[in-house]
Amino acid sequence: MSAHGPATPMTAHRSPALRGQVDSPGDKSVSHRALILGALAVGRTQITGLLEGQDVLDTAAAMRAFGATVTRHGPGAWSVEGVGVGGFAEPEQVIDCGNSGTGVRLIMGAMATTAITVTFTGDASLNSRPMGRVTDPLALFGARAFGRSGGRLPMTVIGAADPVPVRYALPVPSAQVKSAVLLAGLNAPGATVVIEAEPTRDHTERMLRGFGAELTVEDTPEGRVITLQGQPELRPQTVAVPRDPSSAAFPACAALMVPGSEVTIPGVSRNPTRDGLYRTLVEMGADIAFENPREEGGEPVADLRLRNSGPLHGVTVPPDRAASMIDEYPILAALAATAQGTTVMRGIRELRVKESDRIDAMARGLEACGVRVEETEDSLSVHGCGAEDIEGGAQVQSRLDHRIAMSFLCLGLVSRRAITVDDASPIATSFPAFEALMTALGADLRHGTR
Numbered sequence: 103m104s105a106h107g108p109a110t111p112m113t114a115h116r117s118p119a120l121r122g123q124v125d126s127p128g129d130k131s132v133s134h135r136a137l138i139l140g141a142l143a144v145g146r147t148q149i150t151g152l153l154e155g156q157d158v159l160d161t162a163a164a165m166r167a168f169g170a171t172v173t174r175h176g177p178g179a180w181s182v183e184g185v186g187v188g189g190f191a192e193p194e195q196v197i198d199c200g201n202s203g204t205g206v207r208l209i210m211g212a213m214a215t216t217a218i219t220v221t222f223t224g225d226a227s228l229n230s231r232p233m234g235r236v237t238d239p240l241a242l243f244g245a246r247a248f249g250r251s252g253g254r255l256p257m258t259v260i261g262a263a264d265p266v267p268v269r270y271a272l273p274v275p276s277a278q279v280k281s282a283v284l285l286a287g288l289n290a291p292g293a294t295v296v297i298e299a300e301p302t303r304d305h306t307e308r309m310l311r312g313f314g315a316e317l318t319v320e321d322t323p324e325g326r327v328i329t330l331q332g333q334p335e336l337r338p339q340t341v342a343v344p345r346d347p348s349s350a351a352f353p354a355c356a357a358l359m360v361p362g363s364e365v366t367i368p369g370v371s372r373n374p375t376r377d378g379l380y381r382t383l384v385e386m387g388a389d390i391a392f393e394n395p396r397e398e399g400g401e402p403v404a405d406l407r408l409r410n411s412g413p414l415h416g417v418t419v420p421p422d423r424a425a426s427m428i429d430e431y432p433i434l435a436a437l438a439a440t441a442q443g444t445t446v447m448r449g450i451r452e453l454r455v456k457e458s459d460r461i462d463a464m465a466r467g468l469e470a471c472g473v474r475v476e477e478t479e480d481s482l483s484v485h486g487c488g489a490e491d492i493e494g495g496a497q498v499q500s501r502l503d504h505r506i507a508m509s510f511l512c513l514g515l516v517s518r519r520a521i522t523v524d525d526a527s528p529i530a531t532s533f534p535a536f537e538a539l540m541t542a543l544g545a546d547l548r549h550g551t552r
């Protein structure tokens with residue numbers, strides 16, 4: 103079963119060259135943050151380009167439950183009337199964050215320093231993911247959390263009535279944990295400090311500054327030290343959400359898999375904390391141009407142009423690049439299967455606690471498609487078969503994980519025999535137009551198992 107209804111299988115068949123332009127969706131990370139910070143500002147925030155995927159819609163519903171007025175005016179055009187820092191009302195119902203780890207972790211942070219009690223739940227994927235990484239630092243502010251064993255949802259969080267600011271060194275490289283701590287710090291008096299040894303995506307820092315918070319970032323020998331002054335009055339903003347480099351990765355890598363393809367993807371975020379995949383593609387020999395670099399909505403963006411001008415070669419992706427491409431390993435693993443030589447991905451332990459265990463999901467799925475892989479707790483190696491020699495012919499489990507589903511549907515566009523994913527419905531969490539946009543490029547995607 104899928105998250106929101108019956109499983110919907112989808113099958114990808116070997117396709118002709120992909121050609122055309124893709125208007126890929128708005129950035130999921132920025133969309134969640136725009137809604138949450140909009141809800142914490144005083145006045146009306148306007149958002150354009152909001153991702154209307156289920157994850158973000160669940161966050162919009164949550165912000166309404168906390169008392170904000172969230173209105174859709176047209177495709178991607180939304181407004182949020184905020185209640186101010188510390189102004190969240192206690193929701194009357196359980197907050198259901200669906201499939202979204204980002205949604206639940208950021209919202210837990212945002213409510214943890216207000217004296218309200220909130221119960222959170224999600225789908226089977228989200229309810230199996232660790233929340234202790236967020237509730238541990240939130241406890242330092244004075245919040246208390248009661249969940250299932252292993253710190254899992256459903257979970258009730260009692261916000262701190264008299265929060266104290268914290269200084270917290272992240273034990274895992276996680277933008278969700280960093281953001282939860284910063285959002286909690288908004289309603290604590292004094293300076294909250296987060297230290298990250300490895301830089302993770304910095305949308306929360308950028309947007310907090312944009313909304314008028316006093317936030318400094320210092321590079322030190324212990325890492326990036328982020329200091330937020332608590333209890334600011336956040337000013338409403340106009341937020342133009344850039345296009346998501348993690349979603350653009352699917353048509354981009356599909357173009358690099360299918361011989362003869364040429365695809366452009368305008369306006370994709372080039373935020374340096376998100377661009378690891380694109381650096382890796384260049385190292386693999388991809389013909390990729392970043393045209394018209396510019397700034398949109400406080401984020402650097404460019405138009406991507408990709409040409410498939412022959413096979414790519416395997417590379418070793420260093421562990422220190424993992425945070426900047428953490429969501430792109432599934433599609434990179436699929437692409438690596440079509441390359442010549444071996445691609446080694448190291449330092450990727452965090453993939454085991456995403457929407458699924460992505461190392462296991464990719465390894466089992468690739469093996470079923472005739473690709474040789476090796477895995478350790480912290481790494482995955484894929485032995486490339488070349489673009490024309492992937493066997494395919496498998497039914498792969500998407501495990502309630504949108505990126506696993508999209509990765510195998512892209513691989514099926516080049517494999518000898520079609521690849522079916524047992525349930526494509528999770529794709530709607532981040533990329534509702536995936537099928538339509540890929541089909542418009544020439545991809546042969548069909549509903550069902552053939």
Ligand code: S3P
Nearest residue numbers: 131204275276277278279428429
């Ligand atoms: C996200 C952070 C990452 C990423 C997720 C979005 C965010 O998770 O995988 O898709 O928006 O902060 P982690 O914080 O668990 O690395």
